[in-house]
Amino acid sequence: MSGLVDIFLRAMFVDNMPLTLFLGLCTFLALSRRTESAVGLGIAIIAVLGITVPLNNLIYSTFLAPGALSWAGYGALDLSYLSLLAFIGVIAATVQLIEMLLDRFLPAVHASFGVFLPLLTVQCAILAGSLFMVERRYDFVESVAFGLGSGAGFALAVILLGALRARLAYADMPDGLRGLGIAFILTGLMSLGFAAFAQMVAT
Amino acid sequence: MAGTARYWTRLIEPLVRQNPVTLQILGICSALAVTTTLDTALTMSASLIVVIVASAGIVSLIRRHIPSSIRLIVQIIIVASLVIVIDQFLQAYFFDISQRLSVYVSLITTNCLVLGRTESFARNNPPLVSMTDAFGNGLGYALVLTIIGAVREMFGTGRLLGYQLLPTVDQGGWFEPLNLMLLAPSAFFLLGGLVWIVRSIWREQAEPSEFDAPKVEETTP
Numbered sequence: 001m002s003g004l005v006d007i008f009l010r011a012m013f014v015d016n017m018p019l020t021l022f023l024g025l026c027t028f029l030a031l032s033r034r035t036e037s038a039v040g041l042g043i044a045i046i047a048v049l050g051i052t053v054p055l056n057n058l059i060y061s062t063f064l065a066p067g068a069l070s071w072a073g074y075g076a077l078d079l080s081y082l083s084l085l086a087f088i089g090v091i092a093a094t095v096q097l098i099e100m101l102l103d104r105f106l107p108a109v110h111a112s113f114g115v116f117l118p119l120l121t122v123q124c125a126i127l128a129g130s131l132f133m134v135e136r137r138y139d140f141v142e143s144v145a146f147g148l149g150s151g152a153g154f155a156l157a158v159i160l161l162g163a164l165r166a167r168l169a170y171a172d173m174p175d176g177l178r179g180l181g182i183a184f185i186l187t188g189l190m191s192l193g194f195a196a197f198a199q200m201v202a203t
Numbered sequence: 204m205a206g207t208a209r210y211w212t213r214l215i216e217p218l219v220r221q222n223p224v225t226l227q228i229l230g231i232c233s234a235l236a237v238t239t240t241l242d243t244a245l246t247m248s249a250s251l252i253v254v255i256v257a258s259a260g261i262v263s264l265i266r267r268h269i270p271s272s273i274r275l276i277v278q279i280i281i282v283a284s285l286v287i288v289i290d291q292f293l294q295a296y297f298f299d300i301s302q303r304l305s306v307y308v309s310l311i312t313t314n315c316l317v318l319g320r321t322e323s324f325a326r327n328n329p330p331l332v333s334m335t336d337a338f339g340n341g342l343g344y345a346l347v348l349t350i351i352g353a354v355r356e357m358f359g360t361g362r363l364l365g366y367q368l369l370p371t372v373d374q375g376g377w378f379e380p381l382n383l384m385l386l387a388p389s390a391f392f393l394l395g396g397l398v399w400i401v402r403s404i405w406r407e408q409a410e411p412s413e414f415d416a417p418k419v420e421e422t423t424p
Contacts, residue, residue: 019387020387021236021387022231022232022233022235022236022387022390023232023236023310024232025231025232025235026228026229026230026231026232026315029228029231030228081287081291082287084283084286084287084290084309084312085280085283085284085287088279088280088283088312088313092276092279121275121279122275122279122313122315122318123313124232124233124310124313124314126313127309127310127312127313128306128310131306131309131310132306135305135306174399174403175402175403175406175409176398176399176400176401176402176403176406176408176409177395177398177399177402178409178410179409179410180225180228180398180410181395181396181398181399181402182395183395184391184392184394184395184398185391185392185395185396187391188388188389188390188391188392188395189388191387191388191391192388195386195387195388
């Protein structure tokens, strides 16, 4: 059990997706101008990562991993080079499915963060979640913890940055620095702060 | 003559004036993650240029045959297949660098720069000009990566591409390596500074202020 908590905390703080691994920065910077959109994006990311990483784990361990097809009599087959295509397909399908389900059953939720869902199909943090899952050889339960943890870490970072930038809208700063420039420097400062978590979880 | 000029603008514009990284916020993820040393930055740039030029060419060749409802899926599959080829190539011939790039080569698939160019340009233009445009954007991306990678490697270790340029203290020289340069935050600071420099020189790139500060009349005593 403590192993799972370790994985969750490690994914959330130590290997924070945008701040230490530089993943998903495009949406991270584009949607953190307002706190409300940052919250919506954060929830959407937790949901999508929490679903796609375990799903891709099942697909990888049943079909794609070296020797995984031995149940079908093709034990010598190694399809792991196809994992990129498979993961992208699963992510696109899942995002579409979540969007349709939300639209049908929870229209209020769909209206509040549904607009961010299509963006997540081509978001590097989502795909990287599945790729890291393969690289670190997580099993199914561990990949649930990892997916939820990295989603929570992303949500935390994007909401913090959104709150900071909302205040900075009133600041008087050099023209060239306004917008993207200061967002990078703020992210750098936050990343410096998150570096303090590096010793928190034993590897 | 006019034709050549058109290609030339397509190639030159994205280098600084329309730079995909500093102006359009495209493809930043990989721009920061792989720049701890110059050789990974160069490998990444080369892979991205190959992928973006090839995918722009292919998408532009079949642009009349893709139904617009499924065009994103088709484009992603084309890009993903090219990325798999590049990834296998790097693992076969540059195993050491491909280990250090870890998942970031695969992440070229979701690099917004590649999809952005195929979606906004190659889908509506003939192959040759699309490929020129893609090449220009790839070079613009490579330029940013090279600058950041060179600064980080130079000041983080005193070396450039493995050659010792600044003699470090523990080798009897004078240069104290800045360890911060090798950590994540410095990449953000450097890119933020670079954006600031570019936007101060080309002022039209600066973002408009969201709120106008109230004018305060100065009272002269």
